[in-house]
Amino acid sequence: MTANVDAYAQCSARFGENQSGDAARLFYGEDAVTAVLVGGDGEAMHACVLAGMVASMLGSALSHPVAVDEAVATVVDMLPKGGSTASVLFTVAQIRADGAAYLARLSMPSIVFLRRGRVLPFSAETHRCGSYVFEETRMRLKPRDTLICFGNGVAQAGDGVPYAPDWSGTLLPAYLEMAYTPSVPARKIGELLLSVSNSLCGDKPQNDLSVAVLRYRPVQEV
Template sequence: MSLYIDASYESLNKFNEELCGDKVEIIRNRDSVIVVLADGLGSGVKANILATLTSKIIGTMLTEGASVDEAVETIVNTLPVCRERGIAYSTFSILQVFYSGKAYLAEFDNPSMIRLKKGVFVDVERENRAINGKRILESRFSVSPGDLFVMMSDGVIHAGIGSTLNMGWQWENVRDYIAKTYRPDMSARNMSKLLISACDNLYSRMPGDDATAVAIKIREPVQVNIMIGPPVDRSMDGYVVGRFMEQKGKKIVCGGTTSQIVSRELNKEIITTINYFNPSIPPTAEIEGIDMATEGVLTFGKALEFVKNCFSSESTINDFLSLNKQDGASRLAKILLEEGTSMHFFVGRAINPAHQNPELPLNLSLKLKLVEEMAEYLKKMGKHVEVEYY
Protein backbone atom coordinates (compact mmCIF):
# COMPACT_ATOMS: atom_id res chain seq x y z
CA MET A 1 0.00 0.00 0.00
CA SER A 2 1.28 3.45 -0.88
CA LEU A 3 0.08 6.25 1.39
CA TYR A 4 0.75 9.92 1.98
CA ILE A 5 0.77 11.06 5.60
CA ASP A 6 -0.33 14.68 5.89
CA ALA A 7 0.81 16.01 9.29
CA SER A 8 0.60 19.51 10.74
CA TYR A 9 0.28 21.23 14.11
CA GLU A 10 -0.62 24.55 15.71
CA SER A 11 0.18 25.88 19.17
CA LEU A 12 -0.93 28.60 21.57
CA ASN A 13 1.49 30.00 24.12
CA LYS A 14 0.28 30.55 27.66
CA PHE A 15 -0.72 34.20 28.08
CA ASN A 16 2.31 36.47 28.57
CA GLU A 17 4.78 33.66 27.78
CA GLU A 18 7.18 34.06 24.84
CA LEU A 19 8.00 30.35 24.59
CA CYS A 20 5.60 27.45 24.25
CA GLY A 21 5.89 24.58 26.72
CA ASP A 22 4.74 22.11 24.05
CA LYS A 23 6.96 20.81 21.28
CA VAL A 24 6.16 18.78 18.16
CA GLU A 25 8.56 16.83 15.97
CA ILE A 26 7.46 15.50 12.58
CA ILE A 27 10.08 13.17 11.12
CA ARG A 28 9.72 11.72 7.64
CA ASN A 29 11.95 8.82 6.69
CA ARG A 30 11.99 6.14 4.04
CA ASP A 31 9.32 3.84 5.47
CA SER A 32 7.27 5.93 7.90
CA VAL A 33 6.37 9.27 9.43
CA ILE A 34 6.99 9.73 13.16
CA VAL A 35 5.03 12.42 15.02
CA VAL A 36 5.99 13.27 18.60
CA LEU A 37 4.04 15.70 20.80
CA ALA A 38 5.76 16.56 24.11
CA ASP A 39 4.25 18.72 26.85
CA GLY A 40 6.85 20.03 29.30
CA LEU A 41 6.09 20.44 32.97
CA GLY A 42 4.72 23.90 33.75
CA SER A 43 5.15 26.68 31.21
CA GLY A 44 7.72 29.11 29.85
CA VAL A 45 11.42 28.45 29.43
CA LYS A 46 11.64 25.36 31.68
CA ALA A 47 8.69 23.67 30.01
CA ASN A 48 10.05 24.52 26.58
CA ILE A 49 13.43 22.94 27.41
CA LEU A 50 11.80 19.80 28.84
CA ALA A 51 9.48 19.40 25.85
CA THR A 52 12.25 20.07 23.33
CA LEU A 53 14.57 17.52 24.92
CA THR A 54 11.80 14.93 25.10
CA SER A 55 10.62 15.33 21.51
CA LYS A 56 14.16 15.43 20.10
CA ILE A 57 15.33 12.39 22.07
CA ILE A 58 12.28 10.29 21.19
CA GLY A 59 12.24 11.33 17.54
CA THR A 60 15.95 10.74 17.02
CA MET A 61 16.05 7.41 18.84
CA LEU A 62 13.00 5.97 17.08
CA THR A 63 14.38 7.11 13.72
CA GLU A 64 17.63 5.29 14.48
CA GLY A 65 15.77 2.09 15.30
CA ALA A 66 15.61 2.24 19.11
CA SER A 67 12.55 0.92 20.96
CA VAL A 68 10.09 3.02 22.95
CA ASP A 69 11.44 1.37 26.12
CA GLU A 70 14.93 2.61 25.35
CA ALA A 71 13.65 6.10 24.49
CA VAL A 72 11.63 6.40 27.71
CA GLU A 73 14.54 5.11 29.80
CA THR A 74 16.81 7.69 28.19
CA ILE A 75 14.29 10.48 28.92
CA VAL A 76 13.92 9.44 32.57
CA ASN A 77 17.70 9.44 33.01
CA THR A 78 18.32 12.61 31.02
CA LEU A 79 15.77 15.28 31.93
CA PRO A 80 16.75 17.66 34.75
CA VAL A 81 14.71 17.81 37.95
CA CYS A 82 12.36 20.74 38.54
CA ARG A 83 13.43 22.35 41.84
CA GLU A 84 9.93 23.54 42.70
CA ARG A 85 8.07 20.26 42.19
CA GLY A 86 10.87 17.74 42.58
CA ILE A 87 9.90 15.86 39.42
CA ALA A 88 11.45 15.78 35.99
CA TYR A 89 9.41 14.64 33.10
CA SER A 90 7.46 15.69 30.08
CA THR A 91 4.28 13.99 28.97
CA PHE A 92 4.29 12.78 25.39
CA SER A 93 2.34 11.15 22.57
CA ILE A 94 3.99 9.22 19.73
CA LEU A 95 2.32 8.18 16.49
CA GLN A 96 4.34 6.33 13.88
CA VAL A 97 2.53 5.64 10.60
CA PHE A 98 4.17 3.34 8.07
CA TYR A 99 3.57 3.74 4.36
CA SER A 100 2.56 0.07 4.39
CA GLY A 101 -0.61 1.02 6.31
CA LYS A 102 0.51 -0.07 9.79
CA ALA A 103 0.64 2.32 12.75
CA TYR A 104 2.01 2.40 16.29
CA LEU A 105 0.78 4.67 19.11
CA ALA A 106 2.36 5.33 22.52
CA GLU A 107 0.94 7.80 25.05
CA PHE A 108 2.19 8.97 28.43
CA ASP A 109 -0.13 11.23 30.45
CA ASN A 110 -1.33 13.25 27.44
CA PRO A 111 -5.03 13.40 26.48
CA SER A 112 -5.97 10.36 24.40
CA MET A 113 -5.55 10.64 20.66
CA ILE A 114 -8.78 10.98 18.66
CA ARG A 115 -9.32 8.91 15.51
CA LEU A 116 -11.96 9.47 12.82
CA LYS A 117 -12.68 7.00 10.04
CA LYS A 118 -14.68 8.58 7.24
CA GLY A 119 -15.64 11.34 9.64
CA VAL A 120 -16.89 9.00 12.39
CA PHE A 121 -15.12 8.56 15.75
CA VAL A 122 -13.58 5.11 16.19
CA ASP A 123 -11.72 4.40 19.41
CA VAL A 124 -8.23 2.92 19.44
CA GLU A 125 -7.77 -0.11 21.69
CA ARG A 126 -4.85 0.48 24.02
CA GLU A 127 -2.74 -1.77 26.22
CA ASN A 128 -1.35 -0.62 29.57
CA ARG A 129 2.38 -1.22 30.00
CA ALA A 130 4.95 -0.06 32.60
CA ILE A 131 8.31 1.19 31.35
CA ASN A 132 10.78 2.32 34.02
CA GLY A 133 7.92 3.00 36.40
CA LYS A 134 6.01 5.03 33.81
CA ARG A 135 2.51 3.96 32.70
CA ILE A 136 2.52 3.86 28.91
CA LEU A 137 -0.56 3.21 26.78
CA GLU A 138 0.29 1.44 23.53
CA SER A 139 -1.61 0.42 20.44
CA ARG A 140 -0.87 -1.15 17.07
CA PHE A 141 -3.45 -0.86 14.30
CA SER A 142 -3.97 -0.38 10.57
CA VAL A 143 -4.76 2.86 8.77
CA SER A 144 -6.45 3.62 5.46
CA PRO A 145 -7.00 6.69 3.27
CA GLY A 146 -9.44 9.14 4.87
CA ASP A 147 -8.39 8.36 8.46
CA LEU A 148 -7.80 11.42 10.64
CA PHE A 149 -5.84 11.41 13.91
CA VAL A 150 -5.66 14.32 16.36
CA MET A 151 -3.19 14.46 19.24
CA MET A 152 -3.34 17.29 21.78
CA SER A 153 -1.72 18.66 24.90
CA ASP A 154 -3.83 19.18 28.04
CA GLY A 155 -4.09 22.91 27.28
CA VAL A 156 -6.72 21.97 24.68
CA ILE A 157 -9.04 20.16 27.10
CA HIS A 158 -8.49 22.89 29.71
CA ALA A 159 -9.60 25.65 27.32
CA GLY A 160 -12.08 28.05 28.91
CA ILE A 161 -11.82 26.54 32.39
CA GLY A 162 -13.04 28.92 35.07
CA SER A 163 -14.19 31.52 32.54
CA THR A 164 -16.27 30.55 29.51
CA LEU A 165 -16.59 26.94 30.73
CA ASN A 166 -16.68 25.79 34.35
CA MET A 167 -14.88 22.51 33.76
CA GLY A 168 -12.99 23.41 30.61
CA TRP A 169 -13.39 21.94 27.14
CA GLN A 170 -13.64 18.27 28.05
CA TRP A 171 -12.10 15.54 25.86
CA GLU A 172 -15.57 14.37 24.80
CA ASN A 173 -16.41 17.93 23.70
CA VAL A 174 -13.22 18.14 21.64
CA ARG A 175 -14.00 14.77 20.05
CA ASP A 176 -17.52 15.88 19.10
CA TYR A 177 -16.25 19.21 17.75
CA ILE A 178 -13.70 17.49 15.51
CA ALA A 179 -16.31 15.05 14.18
CA LYS A 180 -18.79 17.88 13.56
CA THR A 181 -16.38 20.18 11.72
CA TYR A 182 -14.51 17.52 9.74
CA ARG A 183 -14.88 17.56 5.97
CA PRO A 184 -13.43 14.92 3.60
CA ASP A 185 -11.38 17.53 1.72
CA MET A 186 -10.02 19.13 4.91
CA SER A 187 -6.22 19.06 5.22
CA ALA A 188 -4.31 18.34 8.43
CA ARG A 189 -3.23 21.97 8.60
CA ASN A 190 -6.85 23.12 8.35
CA MET A 191 -7.95 20.84 11.17
CA SER A 192 -5.13 21.84 13.52
CA LYS A 193 -5.75 25.55 12.86
CA LEU A 194 -9.50 25.16 13.35
CA LEU A 195 -9.05 23.36 16.66
CA ILE A 196 -6.53 25.86 18.04
CA SER A 197 -8.69 28.77 16.88
CA ALA A 198 -11.57 27.31 18.90
CA CYS A 199 -9.26 26.97 21.95
CA ASP A 200 -8.16 30.59 21.60
CA ASN A 201 -11.78 31.72 21.55
CA LEU A 202 -12.60 29.66 24.65
CA TYR A 203 -9.58 31.18 26.43
CA SER A 204 -10.87 34.66 25.42
CA ARG A 205 -7.51 35.26 23.67
CA MET A 206 -5.69 34.85 27.01
CA PRO A 207 -4.65 31.17 27.17
CA GLY A 208 -4.23 29.85 30.69
CA ASP A 209 -1.97 27.05 29.46
CA ASP A 210 0.07 26.09 26.42
CA ALA A 211 -2.21 24.37 23.94
CA THR A 212 -1.13 22.29 20.93
CA ALA A 213 -3.14 20.31 18.40
CA VAL A 214 -1.51 17.89 15.95
CA ALA A 215 -3.53 16.55 13.03
CA ILE A 216 -2.43 13.57 10.92
CA LYS A 217 -4.50 12.66 7.87
CA ILE A 218 -3.96 9.54 5.79
CA ARG A 219 -4.31 10.19 2.08
CA GLU A 220 -3.84 8.50 -1.24
CA PRO A 221 -0.94 10.12 -3.15
CA VAL A 222 -1.99 12.76 -5.69
CA GLN A 223 0.61 14.07 -8.12
CA VAL A 224 0.27 17.56 -9.56
CA ASN A 225 2.21 18.40 -12.73
CA ILE A 226 2.84 22.05 -13.57
CA MET A 227 4.28 23.20 -16.89
CA ILE A 228 5.42 26.81 -16.74
CA GLY A 229 7.30 28.62 -19.50
CA PRO A 230 8.46 27.48 -22.95
CA PRO A 231 11.72 25.54 -23.45
CA VAL A 232 14.81 27.49 -24.58
CA ASP A 233 15.08 25.25 -27.64
CA ARG A 234 11.82 25.36 -29.62
CA SER A 235 12.58 21.96 -31.12
CA MET A 236 12.05 20.54 -27.59
CA ASP A 237 8.41 21.69 -27.44
CA GLY A 238 6.97 18.35 -28.53
CA TYR A 239 9.23 16.33 -26.24
CA VAL A 240 8.44 18.43 -23.16
CA VAL A 241 4.68 18.38 -23.79
CA GLY A 242 4.90 14.60 -24.31
CA ARG A 243 6.78 14.16 -21.01
CA PHE A 244 4.26 16.41 -19.28
CA MET A 245 1.20 14.56 -20.61
CA GLU A 246 2.49 11.07 -19.80
CA GLN A 247 2.60 11.90 -16.09
CA LYS A 248 -0.13 10.63 -13.77
CA GLY A 249 -2.28 13.06 -11.81
CA LYS A 250 -3.48 16.62 -12.32
CA LYS A 251 -2.02 18.77 -15.10
CA ILE A 252 -1.72 22.56 -14.90
CA VAL A 253 -0.30 24.89 -17.54
CA CYS A 254 0.94 28.35 -16.50
CA GLY A 255 1.60 31.04 -19.11
CA GLY A 256 0.06 32.26 -22.34
CA THR A 257 2.90 31.08 -24.57
CA THR A 258 3.09 27.77 -22.71
CA SER A 259 -0.65 27.24 -23.22
CA GLN A 260 -0.25 27.92 -26.95
CA ILE A 261 2.55 25.33 -27.16
CA VAL A 262 0.44 22.72 -25.36
CA SER A 263 -2.58 23.57 -27.52
CA ARG A 264 -0.55 23.22 -30.71
CA GLU A 265 1.18 19.96 -29.72
CA LEU A 266 -2.07 18.36 -28.54
CA ASN A 267 -4.09 19.84 -31.38
CA LYS A 268 -6.62 21.07 -28.83
CA GLU A 269 -8.31 24.44 -28.81
CA ILE A 270 -7.72 27.04 -26.09
CA ILE A 271 -11.08 28.24 -24.77
CA THR A 272 -10.50 31.56 -23.04
CA THR A 273 -12.79 33.16 -20.48
CA ILE A 274 -13.36 36.79 -19.61
CA ASN A 275 -14.46 36.16 -16.03
CA TYR A 276 -12.34 38.32 -13.73
CA PHE A 277 -13.10 36.99 -10.27
CA ASN A 278 -10.29 39.22 -9.00
CA PRO A 279 -9.32 42.33 -11.01
CA SER A 280 -5.64 41.85 -10.12
CA ILE A 281 -5.51 38.24 -11.38
CA PRO A 282 -5.89 37.35 -15.08
CA PRO A 283 -8.69 34.91 -16.01
CA THR A 284 -8.08 31.23 -16.68
CA ALA A 285 -8.58 29.19 -19.86
CA GLU A 286 -9.54 25.64 -20.76
CA ILE A 287 -7.67 23.05 -22.84
CA GLU A 288 -9.06 19.56 -23.29
CA GLY A 289 -6.96 17.12 -21.26
CA ILE A 290 -5.60 19.87 -18.98
CA ASP A 291 -7.08 20.44 -15.53
CA MET A 292 -6.31 24.16 -15.48
CA ALA A 293 -4.61 26.73 -17.71
CA THR A 294 -3.62 30.07 -16.23
CA GLU A 295 -1.63 33.16 -17.07
CA GLY A 296 2.04 32.85 -16.11
CA VAL A 297 4.13 34.98 -13.77
CA LEU A 298 1.35 37.21 -12.38
CA THR A 299 -0.91 34.30 -11.46
CA PHE A 300 1.91 32.06 -10.21
CA GLY A 301 3.36 34.91 -8.14
CA LYS A 302 -0.01 35.59 -6.53
CA ALA A 303 -0.46 31.87 -5.81
CA LEU A 304 2.95 31.89 -4.10
CA GLU A 305 1.79 34.83 -1.99
CA PHE A 306 -1.27 32.83 -0.89
CA VAL A 307 0.92 29.81 -0.06
CA LYS A 308 3.22 32.02 2.05
CA ASN A 309 0.23 33.45 3.93
CA CYS A 310 -1.09 29.97 4.73
CA PHE A 311 2.35 28.67 5.74
CA SER A 312 2.96 31.60 8.10
CA SER A 313 2.77 30.89 11.83
CA GLU A 314 0.39 33.83 12.08
CA SER A 315 -2.03 32.47 9.50
CA THR A 316 -5.62 31.71 10.48
CA ILE A 317 -8.31 29.39 9.20
CA ASN A 318 -9.62 32.35 7.17
CA ASP A 319 -6.45 32.28 5.02
CA PHE A 320 -7.33 28.73 3.99
CA LEU A 321 -11.01 29.50 3.48
CA SER A 322 -10.03 32.31 1.10
CA LEU A 323 -8.51 29.68 -1.23
CA ASN A 324 -12.05 28.61 -2.16
CA LYS A 325 -12.35 31.63 -4.46
CA GLN A 326 -12.62 31.02 -8.19
CA ASP A 327 -9.70 33.07 -9.51
CA GLY A 328 -6.73 31.22 -11.02
CA ALA A 329 -4.25 32.03 -8.24
CA SER A 330 -6.56 30.84 -5.45
CA ARG A 331 -7.40 27.64 -7.34
CA LEU A 332 -3.72 26.96 -8.04
CA ALA A 333 -2.71 27.58 -4.41
CA LYS A 334 -5.51 25.31 -3.14
CA ILE A 335 -4.44 22.48 -5.45
CA LEU A 336 -0.80 22.78 -4.37
CA LEU A 337 -1.55 23.15 -0.65
CA GLU A 338 -4.51 20.86 -0.05
CA GLU A 339 -4.99 18.47 -2.97
CA GLY A 340 -1.52 17.54 -4.21
CA THR A 341 0.89 15.37 -2.23
CA SER A 342 3.73 15.52 -4.76
CA MET A 343 4.57 18.16 -7.37
CA HIS A 344 6.43 17.84 -10.65
CA PHE A 345 7.42 21.15 -12.24
CA PHE A 346 8.34 21.34 -15.93
CA VAL A 347 10.10 24.70 -16.18
CA GLY A 348 10.99 26.29 -19.52
CA ARG A 349 14.02 28.55 -19.34
CA ALA A 350 13.10 30.77 -22.28
CA ILE A 351 13.11 34.31 -20.91
CA ASN A 352 10.26 36.76 -21.31
CA PRO A 353 11.98 40.19 -21.67
CA ALA A 354 9.19 41.75 -19.63
CA HIS A 355 10.16 39.60 -16.62
CA GLN A 356 13.94 39.86 -16.83
CA ASN A 357 16.28 42.50 -15.50
CA PRO A 358 19.18 42.61 -18.00
CA GLU A 359 21.63 43.22 -15.15
CA LEU A 360 20.78 39.85 -13.54
CA PRO A 361 22.13 36.45 -14.64
CA LEU A 362 19.81 33.86 -16.20
CA ASN A 363 19.23 31.86 -13.01
CA LEU A 364 17.77 34.92 -11.30
CA SER A 365 14.97 35.44 -13.82
CA LEU A 366 11.71 36.14 -12.07
CA LYS A 367 10.00 32.97 -13.28
CA LEU A 368 12.76 30.66 -12.05
CA LYS A 369 12.94 32.40 -8.68
CA LEU A 370 9.18 32.05 -8.20
CA VAL A 371 9.31 28.31 -8.98
CA GLU A 372 12.30 27.76 -6.67
CA GLU A 373 10.60 29.61 -3.82
CA MET A 374 7.33 27.73 -4.31
CA ALA A 375 9.21 24.42 -4.35
CA GLU A 376 10.92 25.25 -1.04
CA TYR A 377 7.65 26.07 0.71
CA LEU A 378 6.01 22.87 -0.55
CA LYS A 379 9.00 20.80 0.64
CA LYS A 380 8.72 22.36 4.11
CA MET A 381 5.13 21.13 4.19
CA GLY A 382 6.31 17.55 3.69
CA LYS A 383 5.43 17.30 0.00
CA HIS A 384 7.70 15.63 -2.54
CA VAL A 385 8.84 18.12 -5.19
CA GLU A 386 10.66 17.46 -8.45
CA VAL A 387 11.78 20.21 -10.84
CA GLU A 388 12.89 19.69 -14.46
CA TYR A 389 14.38 22.52 -16.53
CA TYR A 390 14.30 22.74 -20.32
Protein backbone atom coordinates in the same frame (compact mmCIF):
# COMPACT_ATOMS: atom_id res chain seq x y z
CA MET B 1 7.37 7.09 0.25
CA THR B 2 5.50 9.38 2.67
CA ALA B 3 3.47 11.45 0.22
CA ASN B 4 0.30 9.64 1.23
CA VAL B 5 0.61 10.85 4.84
CA ASP B 6 -0.66 14.39 5.37
CA ALA B 7 0.78 15.86 8.58
CA TYR B 8 0.64 19.01 10.68
CA ALA B 9 2.05 19.92 14.09
CA GLN B 10 2.02 23.26 15.90
CA CYS B 11 2.11 24.76 19.36
CA SER B 12 1.59 28.23 20.80
CA ALA B 13 2.69 29.74 24.08
CA ARG B 14 0.42 30.51 26.99
CA PHE B 15 -0.71 34.13 27.41
CA GLY B 16 2.11 36.44 28.42
CA GLU B 17 4.93 34.09 27.39
CA ASN B 18 7.12 34.20 24.31
CA GLN B 19 8.16 30.56 24.32
CA SER B 20 5.93 27.51 24.47
CA GLY B 21 6.56 24.90 27.13
CA ASP B 22 5.24 22.30 24.70
CA ALA B 23 7.06 20.90 21.69
CA ALA B 24 5.36 19.75 18.46
CA ARG B 25 7.56 18.08 15.86
CA LEU B 26 7.21 16.07 12.67
CA PHE B 27 9.83 13.53 11.64
CA TYR B 28 9.88 12.19 8.08
CA GLY B 29 11.36 8.79 7.37
CA GLU B 30 11.73 6.89 4.15
CA ASP B 31 8.30 5.28 4.47
CA ALA B 32 6.73 6.85 7.58
CA VAL B 33 5.77 10.16 9.16
CA THR B 34 5.94 10.50 12.93
CA ALA B 35 4.36 13.27 14.99
CA VAL B 36 5.72 13.99 18.46
CA LEU B 37 4.02 16.15 21.07
CA VAL B 38 5.81 16.79 24.34
CA GLY B 39 4.28 18.70 27.23
CA GLY B 40 6.45 20.47 29.74
CA ASP B 41 5.05 21.36 33.16
CA GLY B 42 6.17 24.13 35.46
CA GLU B 43 7.92 27.47 34.82
CA ALA B 44 7.94 28.43 31.14
CA MET B 45 11.68 28.32 30.48
CA HIS B 46 12.16 25.04 32.35
CA ALA B 47 9.18 23.53 30.56
CA CYS B 48 10.51 24.72 27.18
CA VAL B 49 13.93 23.17 27.77
CA LEU B 50 12.43 19.90 29.05
CA ALA B 51 9.98 19.55 26.16
CA GLY B 52 12.66 20.37 23.59
CA MET B 53 15.05 17.86 25.12
CA VAL B 54 12.54 15.00 25.11
CA ALA B 55 11.40 15.84 21.56
CA SER B 56 15.03 15.83 20.41
CA MET B 57 15.63 12.50 22.15
CA LEU B 58 12.68 10.98 20.32
CA GLY B 59 13.80 12.47 17.02
CA SER B 60 17.31 11.12 17.51
CA ALA B 61 16.02 7.65 18.35
CA LEU B 62 13.74 7.70 15.29
CA SER B 63 16.67 8.62 13.04
CA HIS B 64 18.19 5.19 13.60
CA PRO B 65 17.00 2.06 11.77
CA VAL B 66 14.84 0.79 14.63
CA ALA B 67 11.11 0.27 14.99
CA VAL B 68 9.18 3.19 16.45
CA ASP B 69 8.16 1.19 19.53
CA GLU B 70 11.83 0.48 20.24
CA ALA B 71 12.61 4.20 19.88
CA VAL B 72 9.86 5.08 22.37
CA ALA B 73 11.01 2.42 24.84
CA THR B 74 14.60 3.69 24.56
CA VAL B 75 13.57 7.27 25.35
CA VAL B 76 11.31 6.25 28.25
CA ASP B 77 14.19 4.25 29.69
CA MET B 78 16.38 7.38 29.49
CA LEU B 79 13.95 9.61 31.40
CA PRO B 80 14.90 10.60 34.97
CA LYS B 81 14.29 7.82 37.45
CA GLY B 82 12.63 8.45 40.79
CA GLY B 83 11.07 11.69 41.98
CA SER B 84 8.07 13.22 40.26
CA THR B 85 7.16 11.97 36.79
CA ALA B 86 4.43 14.55 36.28
CA SER B 87 6.72 16.89 34.33
CA VAL B 88 7.44 14.31 31.59
CA LEU B 89 4.59 13.67 29.18
CA PHE B 90 4.44 12.94 25.47
CA THR B 91 2.44 11.53 22.57
CA VAL B 92 3.96 9.77 19.57
CA ALA B 93 1.87 8.97 16.48
CA GLN B 94 3.27 7.36 13.36
CA ILE B 95 1.67 6.42 10.04
CA ARG B 96 3.55 4.29 7.57
CA ALA B 97 3.07 4.38 3.81
CA ASP B 98 1.20 1.07 3.93
CA GLY B 99 -1.33 2.42 6.46
CA ALA B 100 0.13 0.81 9.57
CA ALA B 101 -0.20 3.18 12.52
CA TYR B 102 1.50 3.25 15.92
CA LEU B 103 0.49 5.38 18.89
CA ALA B 104 2.21 5.89 22.24
CA ARG B 105 1.00 8.08 25.07
CA LEU B 106 2.62 8.99 28.38
CA SER B 107 0.43 11.12 30.67
CA MET B 108 -1.09 13.02 27.72
CA PRO B 109 -4.78 13.41 26.70
CA SER B 110 -6.36 10.64 24.66
CA ILE B 111 -5.84 10.69 20.89
CA VAL B 112 -8.91 11.19 18.69
CA PHE B 113 -9.32 8.71 15.84
CA LEU B 114 -11.59 9.85 12.99
CA ARG B 115 -12.93 7.51 10.32
CA ARG B 116 -15.45 8.81 7.78
CA GLY B 117 -16.12 11.79 10.04
CA ARG B 118 -16.89 9.74 13.14
CA VAL B 119 -14.83 9.38 16.29
CA LEU B 120 -14.09 5.71 16.89
CA PRO B 121 -12.69 4.07 20.01
CA PHE B 122 -9.54 1.99 19.93
CA SER B 123 -7.79 -0.25 22.42
CA ALA B 124 -4.38 0.27 24.00
CA GLU B 125 -1.86 -1.87 25.85
CA THR B 126 -0.28 -0.56 29.04
CA HIS B 127 3.47 -0.89 29.58
CA ARG B 128 5.64 -0.05 32.57
CA CYS B 129 9.24 1.09 32.31
CA GLY B 130 10.61 1.82 35.75
CA SER B 131 8.33 4.43 37.34
CA TYR B 132 6.75 5.35 33.98
CA VAL B 133 3.54 3.84 32.63
CA PHE B 134 2.66 4.46 29.00
CA GLU B 135 0.10 3.17 26.49
CA GLU B 136 0.69 1.74 23.02
CA THR B 137 -1.71 1.09 20.16
CA ARG B 138 -1.19 -0.49 16.76
CA MET B 139 -3.84 -0.30 14.06
CA ARG B 140 -4.33 -0.54 10.32
CA LEU B 141 -5.73 2.62 8.74
CA LYS B 142 -8.01 3.12 5.78
CA PRO B 143 -7.76 6.04 3.33
CA ARG B 144 -8.78 9.37 4.94
CA ASP B 145 -8.46 8.02 8.50
CA THR B 146 -7.20 10.82 10.74
CA LEU B 147 -5.37 10.90 14.07
CA ILE B 148 -5.61 14.07 16.17
CA CYS B 149 -3.24 14.51 19.11
CA PHE B 150 -3.23 17.44 21.52
CA GLY B 151 -1.72 18.57 24.77
CA ASN B 152 -3.23 19.36 28.14
CA GLY B 153 -3.74 23.01 27.24
CA VAL B 154 -6.19 22.08 24.47
CA ALA B 155 -7.85 19.41 26.62
CA GLN B 156 -8.39 21.91 29.45
CA ALA B 157 -9.37 24.89 27.31
CA GLY B 158 -13.03 24.53 28.27
CA ASP B 159 -12.44 24.29 32.03
CA GLY B 160 -14.62 26.82 33.81
CA VAL B 161 -16.42 27.86 30.61
CA PRO B 162 -20.20 27.65 31.28
CA TYR B 163 -21.14 26.97 27.66
CA ALA B 164 -18.48 24.27 27.19
CA PRO B 165 -19.16 21.61 29.83
CA ASP B 166 -17.17 18.41 29.34
CA TRP B 167 -15.14 20.01 26.57
CA SER B 168 -12.48 17.33 26.19
CA GLY B 169 -14.80 14.37 26.74
CA THR B 170 -17.77 15.36 24.57
CA LEU B 171 -17.60 18.73 22.82
CA LEU B 172 -14.06 18.47 21.44
CA PRO B 173 -14.70 15.13 19.67
CA ALA B 174 -18.04 16.45 18.40
CA TYR B 175 -16.32 19.60 17.09
CA LEU B 176 -13.79 17.50 15.19
CA GLU B 177 -16.57 15.41 13.68
CA MET B 178 -18.27 18.57 12.42
CA ALA B 179 -14.99 19.95 11.05
CA TYR B 180 -14.32 16.80 9.06
CA THR B 181 -14.79 16.52 5.31
CA PRO B 182 -13.28 13.77 3.13
CA SER B 183 -10.70 16.16 1.69
CA VAL B 184 -9.94 18.38 4.70
CA PRO B 185 -6.16 18.78 5.11
CA ALA B 186 -4.39 17.94 8.36
CA ARG B 187 -3.31 21.58 8.67
CA LYS B 188 -6.90 22.83 8.55
CA ILE B 189 -8.02 20.47 11.32
CA GLY B 190 -5.06 21.45 13.50
CA GLU B 191 -5.53 25.17 12.96
CA LEU B 192 -9.25 24.95 13.73
CA LEU B 193 -8.59 23.09 16.98
CA LEU B 194 -5.97 25.60 18.09
CA SER B 195 -8.27 28.49 17.19
CA VAL B 196 -11.32 27.21 19.06
CA SER B 197 -9.18 26.31 22.09
CA ASN B 198 -7.73 29.82 22.16
CA SER B 199 -11.23 31.31 21.85
CA LEU B 200 -12.50 29.23 24.77
CA CYS B 201 -9.71 30.79 26.84
CA GLY B 202 -10.78 34.30 25.85
CA ASP B 203 -7.62 34.59 23.71
CA LYS B 204 -5.61 34.45 26.95
CA PRO B 205 -4.76 30.75 27.41
CA GLN B 206 -3.19 29.95 30.75
CA ASN B 207 -1.55 26.85 29.30
CA ASP B 208 0.44 26.18 26.16
CA LEU B 209 -1.64 24.90 23.25
CA SER B 210 -0.30 22.11 21.04
CA VAL B 211 -1.73 19.84 18.36
CA ALA B 212 -0.54 17.27 15.84
CA VAL B 213 -2.66 15.79 13.07
CA LEU B 214 -1.83 12.85 10.82
CA ARG B 215 -4.10 11.88 7.94
CA TYR B 216 -3.72 8.81 5.72
CA ARG B 217 -4.42 10.03 2.20
CA PRO B 218 -5.82 7.86 -0.59
CA VAL B 219 -3.51 7.33 -3.53
CA GLN B 220 -5.53 9.56 -5.88
CA GLU B 221 -4.95 12.59 -3.59
CA VAL B 222 -1.17 12.24 -3.69
